[in-house]
Amino acid sequence: MATTPRGRALITGATAGIGATFARHLARAGHDVLLVARDAERLAAVSAQLQEDFGVRAATLPADLAQPEGVAAVEQAIAAEPVELLVNNAGIGLNKSFLKSTMDEELRLLNLNVVAVMRLTHTAVGGMVDRGRGAIINVSSVSGFAATMPGSTYPASKAWVTSFSESVAMQVKHRGVRVMALCPGFTRTEFHQRAGIAAAQMPDWVWLDADAVVRDGLRDLRKGKMVSVPSVRYKLAVGALKVTPRVVLHRLMPRGARKMGRTVGDAQ
Numbered sequence: 001m002a003t004t005p006r007g008r009a010l011i012t013g014a015t016a017g018i019g020a021t022f023a024r025h026l027a028r029a030g031h032d033v034l035l036v037a038r039d040a041e042r043l044a045a046v047s048a049q050l051q052e053d054f055g056v057r058a059a060t061l062p063a064d065l066a067q068p069e070g071v072a073a074v075e076q077a078i079a080a081e082p083v084e085l086l087v088n089n090a091g092i093g094l095n096k097s098f099l100k101s102t103m104d105e106e107l108r109l110l111n112l113n114v115v116a117v118m119r120l121t122h123t124a125v126g127g128m129v130d131r132g133r134g135a136i137i138n139v140s141s142v143s144g145f146a147a148t149m150p151g152s153t154y155p156a157s158k159a160w161v162t163s164f165s166e167s168v169a170m171q172v173k174h175r176g177v178r179v180m181a182l183c184p185g186f187t188r189t190e191f192h193q194r195a196g197i198a199a200a201q202m203p204d205w206v207w208l209d210a211d212a213v214v215r216d217g218l219r220d221l222r223k224g225k226m227v228s229v230p231s232v233r234y235k236l237a238v239g240a241l242k243v244t245p246r247v248v249l250h251r252l253m254p255r256g257a258r259k260m261g262r263t264v265g266d267a268q
Helices: 017-028 040-054 068-080 103-131 154-175 190-194 210-222 232-243 246-259
Strands: 006-012 031-037 058-062 085-088 134-139 177-182
Touching: 006 017, 006 068, 006 103, 017 031, 017 040, 017 085, 017 134, 017 210, 031 040, 040 058, 058 068, 068 103, 085 103, 103 134, 103 154, 103 177, 134 154, 134 210, 154 177, 177 210
Parallel strands: 006 031, 006 085, 031 058, 085 134, 134 177
Antiparallel strands: none
């Protein structure tokens, strides 16, 4: 299916879940795409499928964004050929509490969830401002609105992503550039399997579909929103988190973690 070419989109964590879904939606809309992830073989398979299905150019860049050299490779790619849309989707959680994790594990989480997002946003946004157009979506999480996972540093990393995105968005919105934090709740992807989430013990209503998350996110980006929370139920949840006294949250969160079949402190 041929499409009219649009500006290039760069998606990190593009081989599965929300990242792969973004890649399909953007390719369907006519964007050439640059796909970034660690697994070169999976990247090649996703790229080939997008080119076959949508007739766009789908380039790949294998890179570990938890490592400085991996981020540098993507920065160089942006400098060589500017992007119209950057989706910072790559991220990890740890399936253990802060007391049980190692400093290497915690630094890997921060490097991927925070440092890579900051560096790639900084690299892309300057050129977007100069051109007077462009957009950045930083994939965050509803967990970043409160300490929702006792003992886990994942929500803290996502709180940073949301605040950072909103702050940059306020600075560049009058320059033709949009920046948005996309904050989904539990979404059916490989992320939760890798993070040790006991999905079978959680009710169906908590789960979102990746296609719906991406559709909502792109719609909110077009509307100029700085923070997007897909689905009515998670909008209500975020509203409740914002108004519930901290002392109440501190009592409820450990109980909720245990009910979801996780050791207190396990990641999303």
